[in-house]
Amino acid sequence: MASQAVTPQGVDFSKWYNEIVYKADLAAHSPVRGSIIIKPYGYEIWDGIKNALDKRFKATGHQNAYFPLFIPESYLRREAEHVEGFSPELAVVTHAGGKQLEEPLVVRPTSETIIGEAFSEWIQSYRDLPLLINQWANVVRWELRTRPFLRTSEFLWQEGHTAHVDEADAERETLQMLDIYADVAINEAAIPVIKGRKSNIERFAGALRTYTIEAMMRDKRALQSGTSHNLGQNFAKAFNIQYLDESNEQKFCWTTSWGLSTRMVGAVVMTHGDDTGLRLPPRLAPIQVVIVPIYRTDDERGPVLEAANNLKSSLIDAGVRVQLDDRDGIRPGFKFNDWEMRGVPVRVEIGPKDVENSVAVVARRDVPGRDGKQSVGQDNITAFICQLLTDVQASMLQQATDFRDANIHDVASYDELKQVVEAGGWARTWWAGSDDDERRVKDETGATIRCFPFDQPDGAGRCWMTGQTAEEVALFARAY
């Protein structure tokens, strides 16, 4: 049960987040440094995201496979940027079966290398391409500072790995998978992510180009929520992934990789949550509707529970994920708080008077207080609730979109950028700066280029950093 008071977002967002994660029963502390236990309620949200992605991966011709957890240390060294990027975060198995290993095994931080090695054996000819593989797996990155779901030493994710005949097909795939991530984020998680290209210094270690979906949290920080990489021929050359083309010539493949993780659960919490707890978009909510029966006497109890059970059955038949909270000895007000903390999108209250009048009170989580409550006749209440779930989903996306748009500001000077970033917003600005220019902004303001958004203004503008003409605007923000 989770009815204690929460630190308000405005007081300490970070504390608010940690409290919600544990009080809403999404996760539990674990004895292993930097890792969490994902509890059933949190796991079901992840499962919803997973199913939504998996369906789309399969519809676009991808197949699931499973590759080893352990990677020979020497594999990582074959791609120079890659090993440099991941070395500081590796967990290493040095002993197994009671003996010291001849070559240490790295616990996968990502699987480009071992999958690259496999692809080099599986791919012979252009007929084998494109090769479209996805893996659902756990990965380990020994991070210094960890936060539940956002950054943990072990996390769950999917990693797609594909090989193609040429750059155009690899690029098409990279962008297609980014579109799928955005589709799931926007239409399932109600998170209005912005699609864009990463800057050089934020690129994946070993990639040609990295694309990202960036989300704005309630504290206006950015959260990178999924990335898709065009790896060019870097890994193909490092792992000798070659094919015979139609004119019998040996060529290197172009490969891609793309990943989305349990971090997305954290994104849901920080995009939608408020000071009374979690708010879950109906499409991902493990429980979409909770029914709270209200009675004082045993005489009232029977008819109220009967009406509640009838509604429950009717909602189950309509495909709604519903729970009847018939716990005895717990006050309705306490139950309300409990389910608000857990972010259930719709609550139905049924009391003796409601039974008499053949109505029930329906309350939506996304509209607080009286405004979100109404009495609905029991005749058409199931249809009403189904429609309401669609409305709540849309309303949550709209609220998050409005919040995002209100907090992105166009800036035309360094001073303006600093002001916006200091106030927590995102700064959109023409940019032609170098990697060093970007690092300078980061050092001085804490903001990084989240992406060059795909949605660009027409024409060109002046970059205040270099004084040159810039072809693109970039989004600067502080990020998780």
Added chain:
Amino acid sequence: MASQAVTPQGVDFSKWYNEIVYKADLAAHSPVRGSIIIKPYGYEIWDGIKNALDKRFKATGHQNAYFPLFIPESYLRREAEHVEGFSPELAVVTHAGGKQLEEPLVVRPTSETIIGEAFSEWIQSYRDLPLLINQWANVVRWELRTRPFLRTSEFLWQEGHTAHVDEADAERETLQMLDIYADVAINEAAIPVIKGRKSNIERFAGALRTYTIEAMMRDKRALQSGTSHNLGQNFAKAFNIQYLDESNEQKFCWTTSWGLSTRMVGAVVMTHGDDTGLRLPPRLAPIQVVIVPIYRTDDERGPVLEAANNLKSSLIDAGVRVQLDDRDGIRPGFKFNDWEMRGVPVRVEIGPKDVENSVAVVARRDVPGRDGKQSVGQDNITAFICQLLTDVQASMLQQATDFRDANIHDVASYDELKQVVEAGGWARTWWAGSDDDERRVKDETGATIRCFPFDQPDGAGRCWMTGQTAEEVALFARAY
């Protein structure tokens, strides 16, 4: 493509198995000792098993969660038998993030210890019980001799972990989960497993009682295919899992655990496969029906492919997993071999004459040659195929059951047992022997007690080993 000849089962079963696994594209070799890459075709079979189990777990009130991959080494030592059982097989992380760890972390071989620790925090009162948790995860056991799917240093599985108020409820759960395993094995995988209790020396390290489902492979060896353990209060005491009962007394819980792994994919191969390849039960087959169009000229090609595509659409609408093999430049005979190797339960051939006569030839994989083929009118072919898939599923279970029953023999002396075991069969016999008696049989014959089957004859009999009256029969067999 997979049309090379296979070593016959009768010549070298072990070689046959390895060839099928790789030629049917279930798995690929991996560069990491003792581990495999599960390829899409093999992964989809596992996914079918997984979904069948998960549905049943949820229907019986279990919830999925996820616990850390790494377990502090000290945790394993808390339950004496448990650490003794698993120590020789552990993989150990000694370095992470560029530093030596203060306490080495063990890569989970199973999760009783870390989940036990969590349960001790989560459980306060009898109201929290039963606690019914399942985890889908990878585990690592550094085995000396490995075989694809059957015994690999890393494998995928589910592990259920539950806590209960008393022994009766824990026992009920343990047996319920064994029933679910048997249900999935028999009704999804068409493997007629035998349910029973493990002997003392085959018990899980730390359990009070271990129950098992045992399957007979085509070489008549036994394969333990899933186990369910009543852990008594051993882990509850080691990890201090206590609850306040209704009269406010502090008590130790009773816990259970149960697991089924990707080994089941190996069981499917070795229960059903034959000398032309894999045979998959329709309910688990990634492709249930393959359509092979047959034509010589371009004139024939159009109408044949049209009929094939129409049938494909109709089968998809009926919920059948179907593939149209329209690869050009590959002879039909080659395609037949290819799909037989991959074990597709039903093949449909459509040629120009079939189109003219509005028929198609339907061939079932479980009945070889002419007997399994018939011409079916295109009007009702979809309904015919749906029924046929049900029939093939039932027929495969019946074939496997007949094979199993023909190879279990009642024996009443050590000589008879040796004869049966030497011939590869299973020996059923009254048994009242000690652990040492059982070890002697193992040393001398290679056979172990697979289980004391739940299905027991009436009364009691004489144990030839001890000369005493035995209350139970045991099944002895050589096993994987």
